[in-house]
Amino acid sequence: MKNVETLASIDPVWARITREARQAVVQEPLLGGFIHTSLLHHTTIECALAYRTAMKLSSGEMSEQILREIADEAYSSDPEIGLAARADLVATYERDPACHRFLQPILFFKGYQAVQGYRLGHWLWNHGRTDLAYFFQMRISEIFGVDIHPAARLGRGIMIDHAHSIVIGETAAVGDNVSMLHSVTLGGTGKEDGDRHPKIGNGVLIGAGAKVLGNIMVGHCSRIAAGSVVLEDVPPKTTVAGVPARVVGAAGCAEPAITMDQLLSGEEI
Structure with missing residues (x-):
């Protein structure tokens, strides 16, 4: 209980996500493996997003492992990316009437997922890794139907509904x-x-x-x-x-x- 309370005080967004994830596993056991690997196996929202983004954007051209290492590096290097991800998630929950839990955008909403992928591509662009940033843009467009140039500048609390x-x-x-x-x-x-x-x-x-x-x-x-x-x-x-x-x-x-x-x-x- 103490660990749960500590987590909630340090990061209430992630604490709520993990609480909802445990409830979701009970309600729908067939999704247990998916929810565990996507959320409950991770210690922070940054780790979970790195995993989810890598899984969604990986292909025969770029492995999940390489993309996850890139994402982990970006989140570790720039805490603003994780803070923006939290703001985007709360914005989606508050503004989208179809969003009833914090875990939904991370697991199911392509608008949220596309913006988080863009944020990693933008980090790459700002660090001079333009070709890799273009790769992120290409894969985000192919997977989510959202085409955001990595040089574009997006603030916090962005909500893209339906995202087609x-x-x-x-x-x-x-x-x-x-x-x-x-x-x-x-x-x-x-x-x-x-x-x-x-x-x-x-x-x-x-x-x-x-x-x-x-x-x-x-x-x-x-x-x-x-x-x-x-x-x-x-x-x-x-x-x-x-x-x-x-x-x-x-x-x-x-x-x-x-x-x-x-x-x-x-x-x-």
């Missing part, structure tokens, strides 16, 4: 506590070089199928309606919608990325 056909370009920057749904593109507008991708502020909600194109700024706590094509700067705390997108009203709440409210009111329309 996500594209985030090389010079894109995404702030903290951002939520986006499937088929979102943060892309360029052509073949221009240099800084050519969007900058997304903190607390932004990006609806399904939205395309944000070019070196533009999406202000803090704004909201982009599903299916919109955004080609110009978005003021903070506003809602934009349409093709091309235009301001249709206020954001509707102080933190749209957390409430996940995507409905436009009659006044906005």
